Amino acid sequence: MEHILSLSYGKDSLACLGAIEKLGWPLDCIVHADVWATDTIPADLPPMVEFKERADEIIKKRYGIEVRHFRAKKTFQDCFYSRVSSKAKKCYAGGIRGWPIRLGQYCFRDLKLPALKEANKRKGIYYLGIAADEPNRFHNLTDTKRSPLVEAGWTEAMCREWCEKNELLSPIYTTATRGGCWFCHNQPVNQLRLLRKNYPEYWALMLKWDRDSPVTFHADGHTVHDCERRFQVEDLGLVPMDRRFRWWDVLEQVSIFDCIKNEEGGRSLFQTNKNRW
Numbered sequence: 001m002e003h004i005l006s007l008s009y010g011k012d013s014l015a016c017l018g019a020i021e022k023l024g025w026p027l028d029c030i031v032h033a034d035v036w037a038t039d040t041i042p043a044d045l046p047p048m049v050e051f052k053e054r055a056d057e058i059i060k061k062r063y064g065i066e067v068r069h070f071r072a073k074k075t076f077q078d079c080f081y082s083r084v085s086s087k088a089k090k091c092y093a094g095g096i097r098g099w100p101i102r103l104g105q106y107c108f109r110d111l112k113l114p115a116l117k118e119a120n121k122r123k124g125i126y127y128l129g130i131a132a133d134e135p136n137r138f139h140n141l142t143d144t145k146r147s148p149l150v151e152a153g154w155t156e157a158m159c160r161e162w163c164e165k166n167e168l169l170s171p172i173y174t175t176a177t178r179g180g181c182w183f184c185h186n187q188p189v190n191q192l193r194l195l196r197k198n199y200p201e202y203w204a205l206m207l208k209w210d211r212d213s214p215v216t217f218h219a220d221g222h223t224v225h226d227c228e229r230r231f232q233v234e235d236l237g238l239v240p241m242d243r244r245f246r247w248w249d250v251l252e253q254v255s256i257f258d259c260i261k262n263e264e265g266g267r268s269l270f271q272t273n274k275n276r277w
């Protein structure tokens, strides 16, 4: 029977390594499920990709175990451009899925879950990163799913401390780096703003996908292009930042929008999206 650590690279998950060592429990294998945006671009932001690589090296050196990475056969882009069923086609001009808003979280279902299934299909005892002060998650523990943290009495704060001491604290806890996919439709607007600023090539891909998507990025009808327009007027200092944001503030800048043409036939994005504002 193998003993397998299912690693997420979060602090609790990584601290399992320390708790396993402390308890003297066996550890044979470490697995992780990755999501990819395209064939060549991971869904993680570069600081997270670098952290995972660094953590893998540290783990190999200290514990002699190579972390095994699993991924789904498809990428996010594959899913985005895949055809919807004939029943759903009526509502989807172009017949592709687009952003994962209306058809359920297909990104999780078709990308993360298959990778997790692949990673967790070995028979054995799985170690989960559930901390001692997370009793609401204890119901996930069984004879074959055990938490070294609970057994060792390690709380979330202790896990963080252990990761800091062992150079294994993910940048999501110390910087503005987002955990999860950089193209996620659930991320807050400040993360989108940072993505546009720090990774313009990823933002350009988001805009391209947005142009092709039959559904809007957000459930309230706003698109990535709307966010782009918002950020443009913010950059120009034309949106009051001392009170709660209103899309109307962007709308008021329509004359400026008319001067900023998009690449598709010189139409103002605002005019295209006018009915939603």
Ligand code: SF4
Pocket (backbone or CB within 6 Å): 035, 105, 107, 108, 112, 180, 181, 183, 184, 185, 186
């Ligand atoms: S982080 Fe967002 S895009 Fe990625 S799988 Fe989860 S819900 Fe989907």
